[in-house]
Amino acid sequence: xxxxxxxxxxxxxxxxxxxxxxxQCFRWNKQEDESYTGVFGKNVLNVKKEGKDVIFKGxxxxxxxxxxxxxxxxxxxxxxxxxxxxxxxxNMKKSILYGQGIRILNQDLWETIISFIISANNNIPRIKGxxxxxxxxxxxxxxxxxxxxxxxxxxxxLKDVTVEEYRKLGLGFRxxxxxxxxxxxxxxxxxxxxxxxxxxxxEVREQLLKxxxxxxxxxxxxxxxSTLKRFEVFPIDVWVRRVMNDLYIKQxxxxxxxxxxxxxxxxxKFGDLAGLAQQYLFYWRREA
DNA sequence: ACTCAGGTATTAC
DNA sequence: GTAATACCTGAG
Numbered sequence: 001x002x003x004x005x006x007x008x009x010x011x012x013x014x015x016x017x018x019x020x021x022x023x024q025c026f027r028w029n030k031q032e033d034e035s036y037t038g039v040f041g042k043n044v045l046n047v048k049k050e051g052k053d054v055i056f057k058g059x060x061x062x063x064x065x066x067x068x069x070x071x072x073x074x075x076x077x078x079x080x081x082x083x084x085x086x087x088x089x090x091n092m093k094k095s096i097l098y099g100q101g102i103r104i105l106n107q108d109l110w111e112t113i114i115s116f117i118i119s120a121n122n123n124i125p126r127i128k129g130x131x132x133x134x135x136x137x138x139x140x141x142x143x144x145x146x147x148x149x150x151x152x153x154x155x156x157x158l159k160d161v162t163v164e165e166y167r168k169l170g171l172g173f174r175x176x177x178x179x180x181x182x183x184x185x186x187x188x189x190x191x192x193x194x195x196x197x198x199x200x201x202x203e204v205r206e207q208l209l210k211x212x213x214x215x216x217x218x219x220x221x222x223x224x225x226s227t228l229k230r231f232e233v234f235p236i237d238v239w240v241r242r243v244m245n246d247l248y249i250k251q252x253x254x255x256x257x258x259x260x261x262x263x264x265x266x267x268x269k270f271g272d273l274a275g276l277a278q279q280y281l282f283y284w285r286r287e288a
Numbered sequence: 289a290c291t292c293a294g295g296t297a298t299t300a301c
Numbered sequence: 302g303t304a305a306t307a308c309c310t311g312a313g
Binding site: 023116117119120121122123124126127173174177212213214215216217218221235237238239240282286 | 292293294295296297
């Protein structure tokens with residue numbers, strides 16, 4: 001396949017580090033020239049900034065422009081969202097200043113489900129390693145610039161993989177979760193297509209929670225970071241609990257702050273944009 | 289040797 | 302319903 005190119009000129013709210021290292025994705029890697037290369041769907045792309053312009057190039061199944069516009073959420077007005085959130089309080093203002101270039105990617109639902117099951121009680125380097133090994137073992141090859149990349153395996157490609165094989169890839173105790181969830185999806189016990197078309201977030205969340213290895217935090221990450229794109233959810237992990245306690249709750253022992261309490265404050269303060277607010281706060285608290 | 293990391297499932301009050 | 306506990310793995 002031929003290499004395609006697309007240049008986004010004078011981009012606002014688009015910083016490579018903010019997008020790829022704010023914790024939403026696992027398959028984008030920094031290159032020596034500060035650009036990032038990643039695989040999504042059947043595409044391998046390199047993204048580079050030149051001043052305020054963004055250069056996308058790589059192997060794309062379809063026309064690169066719509067592919068990029070969709071995946072990078074380019075049609076959404078992040079400037080407006082940031083303005084709205086910044087008005088809430090100085091904490092939001094500060095965190096948005098730090099992560100001003102964040103965009104929430106439209107990641108494949110299936111891939112996001114599996115990736116965040118793997119993320120449970122795990123660390124980022126290991127999560128990334130596991131996902132790469134999964135792709136290398138069961139995905140398809142794509143050649144680009146003399147290197148071989150691998151697509152994320154489909155449910156069908158994982159159909160006959162055993163729990164033992166997962167364990168060998170370093171999945172640890174998540175091996176059985178991956179196995180069970182894959183088969184629930186293959187059986188249509190959980191129908192991802194229906195889920196994708198269901199506007200009722202409560203119902204979709206309930207469906208996700210039925211999947212093995214998916215609890216409240218993982219479900220909310222899937223709702224926020226996949227093509228489901230629900231900005232009203234508020235995934236609570238250790239970092240979010242930490243930052244919410246530091247800023248708003250101020251209890252001595254952050255681990256004792258209840259989820260309900262955090263959710264209540266998030267809803268009151270951030271409303272329908274809670275998910276975005278979470279992402280700015282999370283990234284700021286973890287990185288800054 | 290020991291703790292920790294983007295939590296979840298299970299078991300026990 | 303809410304609280305305590307085990308759980309792969311590998312890096313520091």
